[in-house]
Amino acid sequence: MGFEDLQHNFMTGRIEDLVKWARRNSVWPATFGLACCAIEMMSVGAADYDLSRLGMEVFRASPRQADLMVVAGRVSQKMAPVLRQVYDQMMEPKWVISMGVCASTGGMFNNYAIVQGVDQIVPVDVYAPGCPPSPETLLHAILTLHEKIRTGEITRRPGSTAPAGEQATGGWVPTVPDAVRVATPR
Amino acid sequence: MSETNTALGAALPPSAVLPEVPRLPDRLVDQLAFPPRDRYLQMVEAFKAAGFEMCADLCAVDYLTHPGRTLPDGVRSERFEVVVNLLSMSLRQRVRIRVQVPEVDPTVSSIVDVYPGADAMEREAFDMMGIIFEGHPDLTRILMPEDWEGHPLRKDYGVGRIPVQFKEAPGPR
Amino acid sequence: MDQYLPILILMVLALLFTAFSLVSSAMLAPRKKPSAAKLAPYECGIVPNREPPQRFPVRFYLVSMIFIIFDIEIVFLYPWAVVFHQIATFGLIEVVVFAAVVFVSFLFLVSNGALTWGPPKSLTAGMPPRTSDSTISRISATRPQPGEAA
Amino acid sequence: MSEHDHHDRDPERDHRLEIESTILPAETSEGAQELLPRSGTDASELRREVGAVLRLPEGNYIDPSDIDIERREDETMIINMGPQHPSTHGVLRLMLELDGETVLRTKPIIGYLHTGMEKTGEELTYAQGSTNVTRMDYLSPLHNELVFSLATEALLNVEVPPRAVWIRMLMTELNRVSSHLMWMATNGMDLGSTSMMIYGFREREMVLSFFEKTTGLRMNNNFIRPGGVAADLPDGWQDDIEVICDTILARTFEYDELLTGQPIFRERTEAIGNLTAEEALALSVTGPILRSTGVPWDLRRSMPYLAYDKLDFDVIVGTYGDNFDRYSVRLNEIRESIKMIRQIAEQMPPGDYRVQDRKVTPPPRARIDESMEALIHHFKIFTEGFRVPEGEVYVAIESPRGELGCYLVSDGTSKPYRLHIRGPSFVNLQVLPVLLRGGLMADAVAVISSVDPVMGEVDR
Numbered sequence: 001m002g003f004e005d006l007q008h009n010f011m012t013g014r015i016e017d018l019v020k021w022a023r024r025n026s027v028w029p030a031t032f033g034l035a036c037c038a039i040e041m042m043s044v045g046a047a048d049y050d051l052s053r054l055g056m057e058v059f060r061a062s063p064r065q066a067d068l069m070v071v072a073g074r075v076s077q078k079m080a081p082v083l084r085q086v087y088d089q090m091m092e093p094k095w096v097i098s099m100g101v102c103a104s105t106g107g108m109f110n111n112y113a114i115v116q117g118v119d120q121i122v123p124v125d126v127y128a129p130g131c132p133p134s135p136e137t138l139l140h141a142i143l144t145l146h147e148k149i150r151t152g153e154i155t156r157r158p159g160s161t162a163p164a165g166e167q168a169t170g171g172w173v174p175t176v177p178d179a180v181r182v183a184t185p186r
Numbered sequence: 187m188s189e190t191n192t193a194l195g196a197a198l199p200p201s202a203v204l205p206e207v208p209r210l211p212d213r214l215v216d217q218l219a220f221p222p223r224d225r226y227l228q229m230v231e232a233f234k235a236a237g238f239e240m241c242a243d244l245c246a247v248d249y250l251t252h253p254g255r256t257l258p259d260g261v262r263s264e265r266f267e268v269v270v271n272l273l274s275m276s277l278r279q280r281v282r283i284r285v286q287v288p289e290v291d292p293t294v295s296s297i298v299d300v301y302p303g304a305d306a307m308e309r310e311a312f313d314m315m316g317i318i319f320e321g322h323p324d325l326t327r328i329l330m331p332e333d334w335e336g337h338p339l340r341k342d343y344g345v346g347r348i349p350v351q352f353k354e355a356p357g358p359r
Numbered sequence: 360m361d362q363y364l365p366i367l368i369l370m371v372l373a374l375l376f377t378a379f380s381l382v383s384s385a386m387l388a389p390r391k392k393p394s395a396a397k398l399a400p401y402e403c404g405i406v407p408n409r410e411p412p413q414r415f416p417v418r419f420y421l422v423s424m425i426f427i428i429f430d431i432e433i434v435f436l437y438p439w440a441v442v443f444h445q446i447a448t449f450g451l452i453e454v455v456v457f458a459a460v461v462f463v464s465f466l467f468l469v470s471n472g473a474l475t476w477g478p479p480k481s482l483t484a485g486m487p488p489r490t491s492d493s494t495i496s497r498i499s500a501t502r503p504q505p506g507e508a509a
Numbered sequence: 510m511s512e513h514d515h516h517d518r519d520p521e522r523d524h525r526l527e528i529e530s531t532i533l534p535a536e537t538s539e540g541a542q543e544l545l546p547r548s549g550t551d552a553s554e555l556r557r558e559v560g561a562v563l564r565l566p567e568g569n570y571i572d573p574s575d576i577d578i579e580r581r582e583d584e585t586m587i588i589n590m591g592p593q594h595p596s597t598h599g600v601l602r603l604m605l606e607l608d609g610e611t612v613l614r615t616k617p618i619i620g621y622l623h624t625g626m627e628k629t630g631e632e633l634t635y636a637q638g639s640t641n642v643t644r645m646d647y648l649s650p651l652h653n654e655l656v657f658s659l660a661t662e663a664l665l666n667v668e669v670p671p672r673a674v675w676i677r678m679l680m681t682e683l684n685r686v687s688s689h690l691m692w693m694a695t696n697g698m699d700l701g702s703t704s705m706m707i708y709g710f711r712e713r714e715m716v717l718s719f720f721e722k723t724t725g726l727r728m729n730n731n732f733i734r735p736g737g738v739a740a741d742l743p744d745g746w747q748d749d750i751e752v753i754c755d756t757i758l759a760r761t762f763e764y765d766e767l768l769t770g771q772p773i774f775r776e777r778t779e780a781i782g783n784l785t786a787e788e789a790l791a792l793s794v795t796g797p798i799l800r801s802t803g804v805p806w807d808l809r810r811s812m813p814y815l816a817y818d819k820l821d822f823d824v825i826v827g828t829y830g831d832n833f834d835r836y837s838v839r840l841n842e843i844r845e846s847i848k849m850i851r852q853i854a855e856q857m858p859p860g861d862y863r864v865q866d867r868k869v870t871p872p873p874r875a876r877i878d879e880s881m882e883a884l885i886h887h888f889k890i891f892t893e894g895f896r897v898p899e900g901e902v903y904v905a906i907e908s909p910r911g912e913l914g915c916y917l918v919s920d921g922t923s924k925p926y927r928l929h930i931r932g933p934s935f936v937n938l939q940v941l942p943v944l945l946r947g948g949l950m951a952d953a954v955a956v957i958s959s960v961d962p963v964m965g966e967v968d969r
Binding site for chain 3: 062063064081082083084085086088089
C-alpha cells in the first residue's frame, strides 16, 4: 500500500494537503552553482533578498539531504554526467529549477561545449529566464515551484516534463538518456 | 626598444624580428621574435637569462583560413603558430615569441623546464589546437572530456551550432 | 508499586512511538527499487571507478576512543544529578574527585599528542599577533619603485 | 499487494538499469587527466603533483624514489574534492592523495565549465564581442570588457575621449571592490564565519545597485565597449559614489575587527599555504597572490593603462605569502580602491563618453531619422560590424585576480580571427599543489578560497 494508491476522498484529502504544505515550505536546495547564475543565487540567499523567508536558506551540499536542484549556470559537456549522477542521488520528492537561459536552452552559447538545455539530462520543473536572472526572477521561479507542489500530485512526478523514457517504466526508475554527453562525437 | 634588442641580440641567435606594427600606441608595441622551431627553446632560455622572469601567456593560433599575414621576410608561414608572451618585471617590458608550427607534424619543444608556469597553458594548447609539446610532464586534455575526438579551436572544426527551430538557421558549420 | 508506574508508562509510550513510526513508514514510503546511482557512494558527483580504500589511519579510531571516555563520564553524571539533594556535600565531593580522575586521562591524551593533528603551524616562534596591517607594506607612487623584483 | 510487484521482471527496466550502470561511470571518469596511483605516474608528473616547482640545475634530475612520500601506496587514500563541492568555488575538481588528514599529492582537474567562449568569440563581430567576453570572469565582468575594448581600440588606433577613460576607471575600480567583497564573503563562510557572508553580500548589493543604475544590469553589463562606454553616468552619481565610499570604508574596519581578532580565523590562516616569491614567479602567478609573497608587481602601477598614472594610490605588498597575507592584501586593496574612486569622482572630466568617429560608434538614435549617412552608419555597424585593420596585439590589465590579458588577432574582417584571453585564475590554479602539500584537509579548503579561482575564466 503506498500513497499513490490512495483514492482522493474526504479523509485522505486533508493528509495530502498537510504533506504538500510541509514539503512546500521547507524545500532545501542543493548547492549546484555552476557559473554567473550561481552568484545571483548566492545573493538571493544572502541578506538583501533572503531565501530564508521561504525556509530555503539552508543550502545542502550533499544531494542526500536536498529536495531541490537549482541548475544555476551553463552545463558543459564534461559536467553533464556529473549533473545526472547528482540528480539520481537526490532523495525522492525532488524538483529541478533550471536557472538562467544557459541552463534552460544553452542560451547564447550555441556551440560544441554546452548542453543545449538541461532538460535533455534531467526532468525540469521550472525554467527561470534571464542572464543572469535577477534575484526577483529566481524568487518568482521558486514561488511558481511552490504553486506546482501545492497543486501537483504528491508522489508521482508529472509525466510531461520528464524525458521520453520516463513513462515507459511507470515513472519510478530514473531513466538515464542513452548518451548523457549529447554532443560527444562518438 | 631597439637598445634592449641589441643587448638581447648579442645573446640571441640571429632571429628575424618584425620591425614594428606601425599603428599601435607606443606602450603596446611589444618586441616580437620569430625563432625557427629548433632554436625556440634556446631563445626562451636566452630571454629568461636576459631578465624575463615570468611567462605571462602561451597560446596557439590556427592560420588555416588567413595564410597571408605580415611576417618578417626570413620566416615561412605555416598553419599553426605558438605565441609565447614573456614578461620582464625589471625591464618593464614584454616580448612575444611566435613560432611557426607546420601542420604535418605539429610538435614544439615544451618550455616547462624553463617556465613551470607554462604547464597548464601548454596542455590547453594541446587540447584546443592539437600541438604536441615534447618533454611536457603530462600532456593530456585539460578542458575537454577525456574521450573527446578532435581539437575544437581548429578552423576546420565546426562550431557545433545546433540549428534553432523557429528560424531556418544554417546547419552546424 | 506506584514508584514504578511512570517507568511503565514511559516504556509503553516508547513502544507505541516506535511502532507508529515503523508502520507508517512501511505504509507511506514509495514502493520502488532504488536505482544503482542512488546506492552508489556520493563522491561529489563522480561515479567512483576505484573501490574505496580499506585501510584507515589509526588516528581516526583514536578520536572515537577518546569520545567514549568522556561520554561515560557524562552518563555517570545523570544519576548523580537526580539524587543531588539527598547526598548534598558528600555527593559534590564525590563527583569532583570522579571528574578529576577523568581529567587526568585527558591530560595524558594531550601530552601524548593524540589531539594535535597537523604539522606545527608557526612562522617564527614568539611572533607578535598579526593584524591586517602588520605584515603588509604600502608602496606609494612618490617613493620610486624598488627596481629589482624579488 | 500493489500492481508494482509483477513489474519486477520487466525487460525494459532491466535494460534501463544495465545502461545506467555502464554510461555514467564511463563518462564521469576523466582517465589520464585524473590523479593516478603513484606507481602509475612518471617522475616529472609526480614532481609536479607533489608541488616541487623549481627545477634543479640541468645536471641532476629528481628520481621518484627520493620524493619524500614515506607512506606506502596502499596506506594512502585518493579522494575527489569534486566538481559539486561546497568549498571549491564553482566546478573545480581536486583529486587529493591523503595520508589520513594530511595532503600528499594534489591534481586540479578543470574543464567542467568549458563554454567554448574563444570559439564563440570568433563568430561574433567586434561590437558583439564584449557580450561574450564579459561572461568569462563573472565576478569582475567590467574588467573583461575593458581588456577586450582596449585590444580592439589598439588595433583600430582609436583615441577614446578622456571622460570615457575616467568612467572606465571608475567602473572597473568599483568592480574590483565588489569582487573583493565577494571574496571576503565566501572566504569568511569557508572558514566558518557565515555572518561574514551576510555582511559581504550586503555591501556588494550597494555596488550592484549602482551598476544597475548606470549600466542597466547587475552583472554581465556589456557597458565598456570598443570605442568608449555605453551610456553616460546618471546625474547625481557623485552622491551615490559618496555614500558607497563612506559606507564600505567604514565597514572594512568592521570586517577587520570581526575576522582578524578571532583565534579560529588566525589559526586557520596564519602560516597556511606559504608561497615564496621564486615559486610564485616560476608558476607565473599574478595578482594579490604574487603581491602577498612580497613582489611589488601591479600593472596599474608598473605598466599603467587608462589614466592610472594620474591617480595616487598604494600597492599593497605582503611578506610571508600565506593565507593571512592574502587576506590582508585584498582587504587593504578594497581601501585603496575606495581612495581611488574618490579621486576619480573629483577629477571626472566633462565631454563625450564615446569616440565620435562614425566608423566605430553608431550615431545617436535621434540622428538616424534626420540624416541618410547616419542611418547607413547605424545599419552597417549593427549588421556587418566595423572592420578592424589586420594585425595582432596583446593587452594586459590588472583584474582583481591578476594579470588579465587579451591576445587579439584580426584579419581585416569585422570578426576577430583569434581571441585568446589570458585568465589569471587559470594560471594561479597551478599554485595549489605547492600550497596544499603537507597541510590538512581543512587547510585545503582555506587555501582554495584564498587563491580565489573563478571557474568561468579558468575554463573559458
